[in-house]
Amino acid sequence: MSAVTEPATGPQTGSSTSDLIARLREQENRPALVGYLPVGYPTVDRSIEALKTLVDHGADIIELGIPYTDPVLDGPVIQAAAQAALDAGARVRDVFRVLRELTDYAPHVPVLVMTYWNLVLKYGPDAFARDLAEAGGAGLITPDLVPDEGADWLAASEAHGLDRVFLVAPSSTADRLRLTVQATRGFVYAASLMGVTGERSEVGSRAEQLVADTRAAGAANVCVGLGISTGAQAAETGRFADGVIVGSALVRPLLSDGPLTDDEWAARLTNLAEVTEDLAAGVRSARANALTDDTSDAAPAGATISGEAP
């Protein structure tokens, strides 16, 4: 294993996402919990309630997905939610309303929008960046846009001061890692395994090496996603990652075949809150009681399981 050297680039200034990750690392010695939910599932209003639930129960950063007809990097759970959201009439512009409500509700929580590229291309990359920034969004996660194809997005995100979260995978070469890290702002999204989103019983065995390699390529912040679904997995991953990204495991409690009554929906939210708390406890215990070769910082007192956010 290559030694984890000092990041070649420090945390970028002006990114609320990297500022938050740095603060959690320095003050709480823990990784961030990044929680994903799609806009408009099951309806736009209920998706806002679900997102607030995530925030209330311990998510540090929100990843807001825009439903898309052809989500090639998503597994069955997120596909189903995206399709249902589209069937229920979700529109791309809904993301800005949801962003506004969410950032008004929780100004301290960075919200990144996760979207397939054609939706931004159609809207116009600069117009999209402008409206995203105006609604309080922190930036974009782009699963099917590599920096090589991203000239428009690089320019638009620069102009509007937005994060650019690109992905790296276990198959990425050292050259690709360098190129991606250089284009990134906020954090690098490291895919824990080769595959699409979805819950898995084990965290990918190549995640730790990928995080080390991505740091060696100059990344200040590397968050790990794909397949993480439990608090225990979040703890295991959070030992070496700056953030733990969870999607399908948060969407699953909300899935249903048909419309839900208010009571049924409330029960789903309770369920979502429990899953979120389990994950939040996971990231808080990641370095507190795990054996780690990163011996510099002792865990601050009280950093163990105390999942409930205010």
Add this chain to the structure above:
Amino acid sequence: MTDVKLSDVSGPYFGQYGGRFVPEALISALDELDTEFRKAAEDPEFAAELQRLHREYTGRPSPLTEVPRFAAHAGDARVFLKREDLNHTGSHKINNVLGQALLVKRMGKKRLIAETGAGQHGVATATAAALMDLECVVYMGEEDTRRQALNVARMRLLGAEVVPVKIGSRTLKDAINEALRDWVANVETTHYLLGTVTGPHPFPEMVRQFHRIIGEEAREQILERAGRLPDVVAACVGGGSNALGIFNAFLDDKDVDLCGFEAGGEGIESGRHAARFSGGALGVLHGARSYLLQDDDGQTLPSHSVSAGLDYPSVGPAHAWLHDLGRATYEPVTDDEAMEAFRLLCRTEGIIPAIESAHALAGAMRVGKAAAAQGRTGPDGEPLLILVNLSGRGDKDVATAARWFGLLDQGVASEELERQEGRG
């Protein structure tokens, strides 16, 4: 700078089209494929092996057939068919499949995945997998597994696993989504044998290279038979591989009109079609920037065609580029027009075409009639010379045609046909 001939333009971009809009996880495999493809292109042994397979396995060169009785319905033109329908497995798809399968052997991968619409590409891939002892999984939209049930059975006979895709529109586009998801997970051991000139670089360029033999043969054959180049080359355009394959040899002959025919389905105004150049706009799907059927939000619109093989909302980036350059034209042909041309070729020439190819035949009839109406001829008053790429044979389409023309006696219609009719 040297002038690059249109026929030799290489990826990743064709004008503003093409590129690699895919997850990072796939980039290293695409790079590896690109490198291997370029090495193979320089390697005489690779060329010799592919040539041997073309000759001894596929049955190339495919014949050129003049069809005067059919041509009587296409103005006063002379019409020649490039008979890709006579290739082993029944379509042009085998050209690309054998080329890629040889590359796969060089790369040492043991598993092939493919998408298929009409089933012809799936059958060709399953065939190559059997021939070269590779594992094969074919993704096919559930709707297509029903309308092309015969090809599902053929693939299974050949040892392939056929996975019906039950999400989205359940057609070719969704089969490609599933194939891409499989590839992301298994890219280190698996090759995605993409069946047309779409997708991320290097597929559009590579698949064109494996199909350029169609045009090269046809050019030589028609020069020999007619003594001159054709005035018009017609082909159907799904993703665009058979069209690019035949167009390519004529791209730099400015006097040859290149006419692509897309699926007009139930008509452009109906919204139920796959005419990307009439109803589409710049967009990204499945790794490439091209023309795309999409709504105001950029969501992919479902396409429609009586032919599964043309039922795709985007089109190869090289066609988008040729369209914008004005070097080729693209027009929709409706289901009705295609089926009429289908019937006509059966009756006049004893050739049952694939319904995809029938779109090219209908296009040729349209071009021939329009020329006759305008008094347009070939040089020196010779008849207009139209070369049509007959991309495949129609065995797979017999059930659809029987239903379309009401050819089944009451009671003979199988349950399967009745079910399909119920959906229709």
